[in-house]
Amino acid sequence: MKFRHKHLLGIEELSKEEIELILENAVGFKEIFTRTVKKVPTLRGKTVVNLFYEASTRTRTSFELAAKRLSADVINFSVSTSSVQKGESLIDTARTIESMGADFIVMRHPCPGAPHVLSQRIHASMVNAGDGTHEHPTQALLDMFTIKDKKRRFKDLKVAIVGDILHSRVARSNIWALLKLGAKITLVGPRTLVPERFGDLGVRICHNLNEGIKDADVINLLRIQLERQHKNLFPSIREYKLLYGVTEERLQVAKRDVLIMHPGPINRGVEISQEVADGKHSVINEQVTNGVAVRMAVLYLLSGAASS
Amino acid sequence: MKSLLIKNGHVVDPANGRDELLDVYIRNGIIKEVGKRVRRKADETLDARGLYVVPGLIDMHAHLREPGREDEETITSGTRAAAAGGFTSVCVMPNTTPVIDSQTGIKYIVTCAQTNGVVNVYPIAAITKNRQGEEINEFGDLITHGAIAFSDDGRPVMNSEIMRRALEYTAMFDVPILDHCEDLNLSEGGMINEGYTSTILGLKGIPSSAESTLVGRDIELAEFTGGRVHICHVSTRPSIELIQLAKHQDIRITAEVTPHHLTLTDETVRLSSFNTNTKVKPPLCSEMDRQSLINALLSGTIDVIATDHAPHTNIEKDKVYTEAPFGLIGLETAVPVLLTDLVNPGIIPFSLMIEKMTISPARILKLDRGTLSVGAVADVTLITPKKRWVISAKRFFSKSANSPFIGKRVKGAVHGTIVGGRLIYLQGKMLV
Numbered sequence: 110m111k112f113r114h115k116h117l118l119g120i121e122e123l124s125k126e127e128i129e130l131i132l133e134n135a136v137g138f139k140e141i142f143t144r145t146v147k148k149v150p151t152l153r154g155k156t157v158v159n160l161f162y163e164a165s166t167r168t169r170t171s172f173e174l175a176a177k178r179l180s181a182d183v184i185n186f187s188v189s190t191s192s193v194q195k196g197e198s199l200i201d202t203a204r205t206i207e208s209m210g211a212d213f214i215v216m217r218h219p220c221p222g223a224p225h226v227l228s229q230r231i232h233a234s235m236v237n238a239g240d241g242t243h244e245h246p247t248q249a250l251l252d253m254f255t256i257k258d259k260k261r262r263f264k265d266l267k268v269a270i271v272g273d274i275l276h277s278r279v280a281r282s283n284i285w286a287l288l289k290l291g292a293k294i295t296l297v298g299p300r301t302l303v304p305e306r307f308g309d310l311g312v313r314i315c316h317n318l319n320e321g322i323k324d325a326d327v328i329n330l331l332r333i334q335l336e337r338q339h340k341n342l343f344p345s346i347r348e349y350k351l352l353y354g355v356t357e358e359r360l361q362v363a364k365r366d367v368l369i370m371h372p373g374p375i376n377r378g379v380e381i382s383q384e385v386a387d388g389k390h391s392v393i394n395e396q397v398t399n400g401v402a403v404r405m406a407v408l409y410l411l412s413g414a415a416s417s
Numbered sequence: 418m419k420s421l422l423i424k425n426g427h428v429v430d431p432a433n434g435r436d437e438l439l440d441v442y443i444r445n446g447i448i449k450e451v452g453k454r455v456r457r458k459a460d461e462t463l464d465a466r467g468l469y470v471v472p473g474l475i476d477m478h479a480h481l482r483e484p485g486r487e488d489e490e491t492i493t494s495g496t497r498a499a500a501a502g503g504f505t506s507v508c509v510m511p512n513t514t515p516v517i518d519s520q521t522g523i524k525y526i527v528t529c530a531q532t533n534g535v536v537n538v539y540p541i542a543a544i545t546k547n548r549q550g551e552e553i554n555e556f557g558d559l560i561t562h563g564a565i566a567f568s569d570d571g572r573p574v575m576n577s578e579i580m581r582r583a584l585e586y587t588a589m590f591d592v593p594i595l596d597h598c599e600d601l602n603l604s605e606g607g608m609i610n611e612g613y614t615s616t617i618l619g620l621k622g623i624p625s626s627a628e629s630t631l632v633g634r635d636i637e638l639a640e641f642t643g644g645r646v647h648i649c650h651v652s653t654r655p656s657i658e659l660i661q662l663a664k665h666q667d668i669r670i671t672a673e674v675t676p677h678h679l680t681l682t683d684e685t686v687r688l689s690s691f692n693t694n695t696k697v698k699p700p701l702c703s704e705m706d707r708q709s710l711i712n713a714l715l716s717g718t719i720d721v722i723a724t725d726h727a728p729h730t731n732i733e734k735d736k737v738y739t740e741a742p743f744g745l746i747g748l749e750t751a752v753p754v755l756l757t758d759l760v761n762p763g764i765i766p767f768s769l770m771i772e773k774m775t776i777s778p779a780r781i782l783k784l785d786r787g788t789l790s791v792g793a794v795a796d797v798t799l800i801t802p803k804k805r806w807v808i809s810a811k812r813f814f815s816k817s818a819n820s821p822f823i824g825k826r827v828k829g830a831v832h833g834t835i836v837g838g839r840l841i842y843l844q845g846k847m848l849v
Contacts, residue, residue, distance in 0.1 A: 121617075199737055218738035221619040222691030229690070241739070242619035281619060306616040 112410040116228045116235040117224055118136045119244035120285035128286060131406050132254050138216060138409070139402035141178065145149070151409055153183035158211040159185045161238070162218045167373055167397060168238050168248070172215045175404035184211070185231055199223060202229055207231050213408060216240075235412045242276045246391040248372050249282030249408060251400040253290065256327055258399070263290035267364075269384045270298040272331030272380055275304055275342075280331060285311060297321030298353060300344040318353050325363040329370045333380050346379060346388060360390070368392050419460040420444040421838060425797065426465030430472060431772035433786035443622040445794040446838035451789055463840070465799060467599065468832050470770045472503025472787050473536075473796025476748065478595070478649060478673060478723035479779040481507070481538075484525065485514025490652040490728040490816050492526070495748070496534040498726070498815035500842040502748040503831035505796035506537040506786055507726075508778075511548070512571040518543040523562040529718045536834075536843050536848050537796070539784065544583050544594060550574045551585050558592055560593070565782050568595035570649060571698075573631055575601055580635065584644025593645040593671070593781060598631035598656070599690045599698065608739060610700040614683040617813065621822075623700050629655035636663040639670055647781060648672040650725050652699040654709035659719045671781050673721035674710050676751045680708050681821060693734045693741035693770055694821040697727070714765060720781065724751050728817030746815050750808055750822045752784040752800060756829030767802075804830040814847065 110130055110229050111144055120128070157176040169185065171307050176183045186206060197205075200216070206214060216224050216235040221243035228235040239245040253263075260266055268287055274280045275294050287294050288310060294304050295313040308314050315321035322328055335347055360367065369381070369390040377383050386393065428439040440455035450457065481495035491510075499507045499781075509526060512518030517526060523540050530538035542564035544553045550569065554668045559567075567587060567790025572643065573596075574580040584594060596736030604627040609615050632648055636659055639646040648660060651672045663670045677697065682704050686695045694717075695701060713719040734741050759765045762832065779787030786796055808825045810818035834842040841849045 198735070200735060218737065220739040223737040224688045226737060240619075244619070278619060281617070306613045306615040309613050 112413060115411065116224070117246050117407055117411060118228060118235065118237050120246045120249050120282045123289070128250070128289060131261055131403065132227065132257055134410060135254050135399070137400040138405040139399065142398070142402070143257045146176050148180060150180045152176065152412060155164065155181045155212040155412065156210055157181045157183050157194060157213040157215060157408065158206050159183065160188070160206065160214055162188050162216070163239070165217055167218065167400070170220035171397070171400040172238060172404050175408060177400050178401070179405055179408055184246050193311045199312060200227065203227050203231055209228060211380070213411065214217070226228045233409035236407065236411065239278050242278055242281070243398045244255070244280050244282045245278040247400070247404055248279050249286040251403040251408065252329065252370060252372075252397055253286050254375065254399045254403050255370065255396050256368065258325060259392065262350070263287070263292045267324055267327045268292050268293040268327040269293070269295045269297055269325040270329045270331065271318065271321065271355065273302045273333055273337060274298055274307065274331070276334070277331050281331060284310065288312070295321050295325070299343050299349075302337070318359060319362055320356070322359070325367055326357065327368045330380050331374055332374065350379055352374065354380060354382065355383045355385055357388065360385060366387050370396060372396070378407055420457070421835070422455065422457060422459035422799065424462055426468050426470035428470045428735050428789060429771050430789040431548055431770050432472070433790055434774040435789070436768055438797045441789060443797070443835070444826065445839045446795050447790055448586065448789055448793050450794045456495065456751065463833070465608065467801065467803065469767070469800040469802060471798050471800060472775040473775045473834070473836065474503045474552050474669070474752070475506040475778045475787055476504045476724050476726065477721055477782060479507045479509055479726040479748065480512065480728065480744070481509045482513060482728055483529065491533070491750045492529045492538065493533040494540060494814060494816045495755045496530070496536045496725070496746040497847055498746070500834045500836070500847065501814045501831065502750070503752050503798040503800065503834055504536060504748060504786065505798065505834060505836045506539060506540055506839045507748075508565060509833070510539050510568060511543040511569045511757055516547050517541070518542050518546055518548070520537065520555070520558050520562050523559055529580060532795050535847070536836050537613050538787070539782070541566045541568050541595060543578060544569045546575055548572055548580055550576055553579065553586065555592070556587050556590060556592070560592060565593050565784070566593050566647070567595050568597065568649070570595060570597045573599045573601065576771065577638070579804040581638050581642060584638050584642040584646065584693060588642055589642040591645065593647040595647050596635050597649050598628045598635065600627045600630050602778070603627035603630070607700070608696065609686050610683040612683060612703050614687050617685060620686070624733055625653035625655050625702065625706070627633070628653050628699055629659060632659050633657040636660070636670055637662070638667055639710050640666070640668045643669070644667045648697055650675050650678065650723070652678045652702050653706045657709050657713045657718055658711065661713070664718060672718065672722040673819045674714060674719045675723060676723045677701065677745060677821065679707065679710055679714070679722070679752055685821065689821065691738045692821060693736060694745050694819045694823070695743050695800050696738060696743055697745050698743040699770060700719055711759070711764060714769070720750070720773065721778045722755070722770065724748055728815055730817055731820045735818045744819065746817055746820050749813055750820055752831050753806075753827035753829050754822055754825070757777065757827040761828055762827055795835060797835040798831065799833040801832040802829045804828070806830060812845070831838045
């Protein structure tokens, strides 16, 4: 099977087979990590530019490492010190970067659709590293990789996504991926943070943590942000923790071999207790490792589609 | 002044209940005779075989941006865009820089329109000083100098007490308040309609209640004060239901809808992959809302079709979705889009469309226009229903090109526009 996309903008536009293809390729790349020389020449002579309009440590570093392990040249374009501060528009900035010979632009931007708009204007491959509260496709892919690695299947797997779904690009990309792969999704959180209309996709919506994670095979926890409290979307972090904080005790209703996932950065003691974050069910650190392999697979497959 | 005979056209004149093949004879800028086989000598004869001959269209809601944003539009360019769109009269909103809230401002618009305009321009003045929603303007003086209505359009009057006083005071002149209904607390930060599409795209939604809560409030205030409220660009089903109820109770309320709300939905944002020309207030709503708007047009709950022509330059619109300004242009696309999407498929009758764009706004604003009655000013629009073409930014007379309809295949076009007996636009060419 051939990967036909030049850009990775979101999971919504990928087919089940394309998602599986990325995951299969990632297995091969992960194997490289165990070698003494953790590098392959796949993208030698190619240039990857990381263009981050929002703060990020793990995603940017992960993309940088992925590109370097594929022997690409990597430029980190720092928005805070660039001409963006002088008022340059996104489109002009992207064209400037492209004129310097970028083959890939990996972008994080606070506006939904920003990479979609750019992809229509430039020749380089766009990789969406998070567009506002819309999508974060590589996070979903690394989550799928981690689930597949541990559970070996998706069909009828019970996955609960808990937290601020409304503002989560991770949740949106995960929902598309899990739906396409055949898992059963429950979104858990307060009514103000879980949009009802996700129900239109056949996703179950639950406002009670105990019910929502009952018999779950996977629980994906999302970071809860204090700024949402200031918008009156929930009364207090204290109340959020009381209603939705995942602790060892509350985890009892889930399957015995439940996976605890979190895209990070985590708020210890808020959405996840210390014991759960570091406990035997947690695969949070493996997610980070898998992220590099998945991003290598993405860059590799996109370069194939772009050159053909 | 010359005389003109328009022969063999299909006259549609809702004010006079005419819908048949007739000739129209114009002399000295006045309609002198409408009838079968008019035998008059004319300086000029226009063969209108295969064309609709309708009263000059009236757009009661347009932003021509002058003074202040002449880079986006001017009275010169905006009135030409109007003529190309078949509009012989445009009512211009006062949210310019400076705001039209004084005698001086009204005089500026009137003078500028006389000098540079090619169609009739009617100024709308602001309800409150500098559109701040805090102090009401000198309504009496503004009317004396030519203001035909009042509006803080682009912003609501959030303070209910101010709205009460504005309605109470303007009622003695029997002049309508053109009401932009948007609860700013509910709409804050919103980009598109709140619903499935906003959920999927992760763009902050504007709930329909942001519009309907103020529609409801102002219906109550209209009843209480006896003032006249005209709801601008109504876009949602809950608002329609409130207006319908108010009309049943004989409250003095009227409403308008835009061609884009009648033909597009929030799904357009997704299908166009975040095209910023779909970013508009009120936002494009759901299919359910759209159907409700069409039904309201058919039932008479909605009185007027108005464009809310809102030009923005490419520089402003060529941005990511959250940073682009709200608004889209509509003067030059209204007729072909309405014909293609609503009239041609048989959803609304052609005569109804014309009524909502001629006599209906004229009655609300008490303009002596919108008919082909003998003795009326000869503002006439010729429409060709058969022409197939593709809407293109290159053909716009507007200074801006922020239209979500660019690239749309349409059937039907404005053929010619006559203002005061003078043919000013014909088949793509401006004659003045």
